[in-house]
Amino acid sequence: MLKSQILEKLHKKHNNLSFEDIEILFDIFVKKISKSLKNGQNIEIRGFGTMSRKINKEKFVRNPKTNQKLFKNQSYKLHFKIGKILHERINEPIFLKREDDI
Numbered sequence: 001m002l003k004s005q006i007l008e009k010l011h012k013k014h015n016n017l018s019f020e021d022i023e024i025l026f027d028i029f030v031k032k033i034s035k036s037l038k039n040g041q042n043i044e045i046r047g048f049g050t051m052s053r054k055i056n057k058e059k060f061v062r063n064p065k066t067n068q069k070l071f072k073n074q075s076y077k078l079h080f081k082i083g084k085i086l087h088e089r090i091n092e093p094i095f096l097k098r099e100d101d102i
Contacts, residue, residue: 037078047085054079 007026011019033043033051043051058074 045083047083049083049086050081052079052081053077 003026007019007022010022010026011017014022017025036043037051037053040053053076056072056075056077059072061070061072062068063070
């Protein structure tokens with residue numbers, strides 16, 4: 001699902017808010033999550049899951065085309081642990097899915 005599709009569904013469900021307001025709120029939400037993860041904080045949304053950052057240690061890597069050794073600096077990756085409610089919803093039988101879910 002694309003960001004535009006999410007915003008459209010939210011706008012249909014909450015038609016008292018303008019599309020622009022929904023987009024602003026969505027962008028604030030994403031920026032807050034990104035900033036918190038960058039600062040080393042974990043994000044927990046009950047029922048949905050927990051996001052945290054993990055360290056990729058610095059190491060020597062090899063370019064498979066040229067066989068040249070390169071040094072890769074430390075970097076971070078996103079780790080997501082799925083929540084119980086989300087896990088149950090994605091694993092429920094198809095015929096039980098609700099139309100009003102977003």
